[in-house]
Amino acid sequence: MGLKSVVIDAWSWLNYKPIFSDPGLGMPNRRAFPEAHASWVPAADERRLSAYKLLAAYDNNQASELAELRDGPSARERREFGDPSMFIDTLVAHVMGREQHITVPGAEQTDADSETEAAAAERVQTLLRTWAEDELLPMRMLQCERKAVGLGDGVYLLYWDPDKQRPRLRTYDPGFYFPVLPEDGDGADFPERVHLAWDLPEDPKRGLKARLRRITYEMDWIRPATAPGVDRQGRAVRAPVMSEATNDSPSVPVIGQGDQVDAQGGISRLYPWNDRPTYRTCYLTDATWELGDLKGPVDVDTLPMDKAHFATNGAGEVLDHLDLYLDFIPILHTPNTVPPAEEHWGQSSLAKALQAFDELASTDTDAARASATTGLPMIGISGVTDPKQQYNVGPGAMFKLGENGRLTTVDTSPALRELREHGHDLADRAANVVRLPAVSLGTMDPSKVPSGYALELSLGPLDSLIGGMRLARAHKDMLLLRFVQRLFIAGQHPDWGGITPLPAKLVRGPYTPTDKAAALEQVTTAYKAQVISLETAIRMLTEAGWPIEDAEKEIEQIESRSFEQARLLADALGNPDEVAAFLGRQAPDELAAPAVQLPTVPADEQTDDPAFQGSGGAGGANE
Template sequence: MGLARFIVDRWSALNYKRAFADPAYKQPNREVFPHAMRTWVPKEDHRRLASYTLFAAYAHNQAWEVASIQDHTDASARREFGDPAMLVAAITSHMLGREQTITVTGAENAETSDGTTPDPEAVHAAAVQERLRAWAKAEQFSLRLQQAERKAVREGDTVYLLGLDAAKGRPRLSVIDAGFYFPDLPDNAGDSADYPDRIHFAWEVDADPTVSGSKAKLRRLTFELGPIGTRTIPDTDGPRPVRVPAYDTDGATPLMTGGDVYNPEAGTISRLYPWNDTPSTITCYLTDAEWDLDDIKADQDVHTLDYRYASFLTRDDGEVLDHLDLQLDFIPAVHVPNSIPEDGHWGESSLAVLLQLFDELQGTDTDSSRASATTGAPILGIVNPDAKGGRRGETKKIRVQPGMCVELSQGGNLITVDTSPQLAELRNKTAELQDRLSLNARMPAVALGAIDPTKAPSGFAIDLSYGPMDPMLDSMHLPRDDKYSLLFKMVQRLFKAGQHPDWTGPVVDTRLVWGTYKPTDKAAVLEQVRSAVKDGVMSLETGIRLLDEAGFPINDVSEEIERIQSRQFEQARALADATGSTDAVGDFLGIDINPDPPPPAPVLPPTANPAGQPEQPAQGSRGNE
């Protein structure tokens, strides 16, 4: 074979597919993956794009089409029952959890229980957290998250793209298929995890059949970091719209964008962005252009297209998208890999190492379907040399149907071919392959919904069965945590770039908290919390937090604690006996207790003598006066 042809990369698990790895050069088949093998696609991206198509085919029950093109045979009878799609949905839902929460570090300290003034940084963190959650609701972030993560789990990669919408007054979020994403990675990308300074989103646009002379085009959207230059303005007077330098009234002095500062010693232009403490000399340029496919030379790819043949698009506000200065010091795109990248960038699909198992399952399901046909309508052989209507030595075919009666002469016999044992073995083989699939995917049967609830073991046993999933989900969350923190940091910066009046103060760290994925026995958790709080081995705050995590409808932990304490009169009485403080009891119950005023001194009536006469005052007292 030769060492040069033995390829080990993120997609080498698919090399067993002849359509994916040509026997001679280990390149995808152009007939099966035509879009991955276009001339403008870089050679290093051929296998990646072909793998995306192959994974999508399996997830959409279209693997038979790949086999049909590869082998030039009719594979339409192949049975595919959705096992890859089911696995992708299960992994995605368990990885995301029931709900996802945007949390800003320090926001929990914005409210104090002792009435003291909270830290201004905590107040700012709480305000940013509230605004980010409002933005996520307006942008349907939960929907975008599901859309993006399904692509990441299935194909190995997904991409978010952010852009400031001046009309809506907020950043807009888009999910881009990784098949359109072409980062300009450095030569040492295998040793570096730094994000590239130049990325492209490219796709082909078919010719419009309703327009005469219309041609197929390649559209490329480019984001590139570079030194800040002088101001440019659109020029639409030429054969195509472009951007040209803007000059002062003298026609010779180039103008700069407002706020920029020229440094004559270094020969650079610096700009102070609202989210930085020090000026920066870097900005992001946007280019949106189209090329006729006929104008792309054989030695050019998406990274080296000739701008002389490009047609630049124009934005709604009249800005020509030819190296347009976005006034950002970052590329507003976030690439999310499904796994920890081995080469510094690309992730691995959750289906990659399981494709051969899916092929075995599909083959067994196909054989089972064929065997069930002969079991439901068995093959019959009639031995009747003297049957009426036939001659000796002549074979006669009889159509068999339910309720049919066959008249046999003397010496006749019926022979049936029973295929049910083979069908049973095929079903056992399917169960064995499903168990292997669950083992290799690290998804227990309980997580795939393959356990009968009436036969489920104890809750503790079910919790233990989720053990293999914990390290898998931890490894999936690890590359995602920093990516989503970066996404929310970009959202804050874009709000500041748009000079939104509510977005003041520094950019704060934000993270996406994943929800729990395990089913919870609410009755058991409630009994556990009740006993622990009653026996004094668990605080009420911790108990309420456990109930919240178990799925009880608790909107705010602190408010729930206040409601509970406001009804605990026995504990309040014990507190009063222990402290003797009505203020402490009032704080405990959440009410204002005013102590009763002291009772007035009693006024006693005068005492009477034995004779019934009033007692005379003593001599010398004021009563004698």
């Protein structure tokens, strides 16, 4: 009967646009989204890639260019003034916070009982902060967050750089990210195989045809050692390393250094950060295919390996199932929102307000047309002597009119005023849908805020929004720092020798204006009442925006000047060494007490009084 099916998925909020959901096919327009319909793109990812391109067009004021492919040249007349981009930038700034800090729990503790653990935590924290500064972590985060907020998903890739001797962090467009998700598992589970794939255009100058590049990270069973080799077709591949055959034993595959073979023939490995062996490792494959060789029903996960050309890294290793000696895939997918149950993908912050942005663009277009007639009004002339005569309207112009002649002007300013007010209403509607109050967008007059409490209440929707967005990122931020520690250890960096990876947190700073004076008063009162420790007080001040770069050094400087507390400590313990350690100073060397020199009475002052007899001159002097 030709019944129409309704598609409800992670991108069905775009079904209202004919270019995304063709009325006849229900699929994205092929002319507008040719990349999504490439032969190697899985059918399940076509709508996702089309949604990414459409959202990127809104971010770059190019939505009219896509609409032109279906609606004709008239669609290019639509005005786009950057409202979606402004919303994205505002949300990125809020979810990032003013500053970011790496903290390791226990690094700020100064208790004598946990001195060893505190020193280890402080060392890991210092090394991670050094890495973040060298790797420009805030800038990398900003790149990923803009993708996540605007498109709904962001992707990090970590890898060990032997030249720089540190893990490198890269950000990828989510359109290159193709995870192989389990069919019977939770979509939020970490995938066992991940592809990063994209088309390479034809290069006639270098004689290169159009190609497809695919970088694959896959968790699989540990296999015997391999080495670079060449197959019969002359391609660089990896071949198994075989032992030398002898009269007593034939040639057999060689296992990797440190690997163990159990009774069933399985190969296990003990990683430095684990306490028990594992049978799995991560393999890296970096290959390129010519698009002309991809024939038949193949996709990014089922490409013919006999047509692949494998890359070679700087160390001469062929990237054909190269064993990375890692028990994790160093790729992190960061969703913008907490995915629904059994889903993997996040949702763009523009999703629910996209129709409001379309209406706002239409209103801006109408307002631009009305402003032309308002600035140069339309005039009707009646009663002219020569109807064919042309008149120019301008300052000082004179018109000769006949009997009963008159000039009539058409005033379109009321319509322009209504259009502008309607545009403001649509902008407020979009802000309400996205949960961005006017104060966060900078469009509210500060003088109109009745009180600080009213301002705090107006930020309620923003607090819940940013809370949910940061919740979606919290686990991935911890995984990022955990992977960095493991890569340092796997790379055998000398500074990380003997270190056990510790849980680390990436703390995002405040995103709303904070009252530093109120925070200081609150912390001071609580600290004096001895209901919080000095470490907690410093942490609270740091989160309130106080310029404290290193909490440990700040605590040391405070304690080195706490002479009153040091005096109380001396009275309580009577141990100068502990008091000196509290002040961060060296205790003075203990000197032997001088012998007591008792005064004597001169001979001429001695007396025969019996009270002084037998007591010596000293008794008289003391008396």
